[in-house]
Amino acid sequence: LQAVTRCFGELTAVDAVSFDVEEGEIVGLLGHNGAGKTTLIRVINGLLRPDGGQVRVAGLDPMTDGHLVRRATGVLTEYPALDDFLTTRENLEVYAAINALPRRDAATQVERLLEELGLWEKRDEPARELSAGLKQRVAIARALVHDPRILLLDEPTTNMDPVAARNVRQLITDLVRRRDRTVLLSTHNLVEAEELCDRIGIIRNGRLLLLGTPAELRRRLGGIHGARITTSPGETDRAEAVLDAFVRRRNGSSPTTSDRTVLDAPFQLQLLDEQTIEVTGAVHIPELVALLVRDEIDVHAVRPMQPTLEDVYVALHAELAEAPAAGDPTSIDPEVGA
Template sequence: MSAITVKDLTKKFGDFTAVNNLSFDIEKGEVFGLLGPNGAGKSTTMAMLSTMLKPSSGQAWVNGYDILRNEDEVRKSIGIVFQDPSLDEELTAYENMDFHARLYRIPKNERQKKITELLKLVELDEKKDNLVKTYSGGMRRRLEIARGLLHEPKVLFLDEPTLGLDPQTRNHLWDYIHRLNQEKGITIILTTHYMEEADKLCHRIAIIDKGQIIALDTSEKLKNDIGGDIITIVSSEKDNLYSVVESLPGINNIEVHDSSITIGLHNAEKHVAQIVNMASESGVPIDSISIHKPTLEDVFLHFTGRTIREEEATGKEQMRMMQRSRK
């Protein structure tokens, strides 16, 4: 049985569809990523799966429990780290953990043992009596993860776990998440708009755009499906350039974007001179040309025609629409 099963899950806020007919399965012990820009529907999906938000239609099961019929069972079997801070800054780390453990009715002796173990796991045991308001962003995130593990959940939800953290702290936190999965076998579902985060942590990645899954597979498979190398050419006459290079032999795919063309093909280095000569003979200017191996950014670009950064502006507007609908 899968840890999570989702079938045709949909959420609407008035006329705005935040999540549109999602279907996927997450295996036990898997780290599964929902990758996409702000406003793509990632957090809304997490909110439905964790029973904080009721779907408009569709079904989902978490640890075998129906998210609509078995809300209490779902909540008992999951841990969650919210995108927004949820710690009490006027309490110490230990007090935050103790309060949370009491809510789950963990017996006193067991409670003290688990708190000590988890604070050691995230390397906060020496600062357990410090007020949370004195903690850095990375320390708070680690404490939230430890708190989410107190009741030994089978599935851990991480909503943008490293948002706003500096690169060094982000890498440190990635190590903790990887260890949790490897050592404790916890199924982890995380949302992110960081390509490197999804690449480093996730066994499989679902790329979400405008509430829909546009691609789902391992990172390597998604990148390999684009084919070979990627040549990116910036030109003020991209449409004319497309007409010139579309006949180039060996092309796996070619895409026209806002100010550039991307070409997927093998052994790109051998074709660069040919492309430059073809453009020059046709009088088409080339501003810049570069070669790289496919990335998840290229996958997103391939399926949507836009980079994930370009989608951010659209995503923020969608979030504002959703907030207005909620009001």
């Protein structure tokens, strides 16, 4: 995509968005409802004409080669839109016929998808009798029935219970890793985006604000980094003394507060309870653990701390809210990993 824009009257739903998705990659579009994610997917698939910019899908222009683009892509919309009067199997067979699959190949593919997605027992039930989660699974099978190289998934786990949602996420991962598929995923589910995506683009009001790996996004917007270290009861005083000496050395600082937090320093040390010490800052965790072990202090657990994608998302919105006078939000460089 290069500077893609789509308007509805005076509303700019997609505003000069540019990014590439590499073959075999899962890229997520993360944003609130109304951010422009669904509109962008419809533009990519040729269902909406862009008002500006350029779209290419496997080298094809969706506006002039729409039928070829749709043959190469599998699309899952937020709502299943099944034919309620057809059975699960018939819904898949109709879509296989629309995509001109030979009958024998279609039958094999439909049966495989029914098995893989746990729909075999529901194969002869009318779609109107299926639960919302099952309908969504049928819609996913329909998107895969013609074995597309590219998947455009709009909120794929909507209306699913946690177990079904986990199964779908696993299926998406398997499709990419085992079958070398490419996925563009639209979601407002932060956990889903972090679990699935190689790169994540954060969209707000039609604009791509940031694009990068989860790790790159965390580095870009900061947050708490460090570790919580658990020792044996009675060992925390010794452990704290060792770590405190390390923190003082690293910070070039001597005084500490009563709760053992180093003042105005890049490292902070705090005793949380009789067994747990928290160290935050640009911490090299193996070095800290090595210090404790060297002094024969028991280390039962080390839990790294880093910002979640939710922290990143909230921090970005807070950053934009704090500086409305700074101008265009797109002054943030979207390609944080560049």
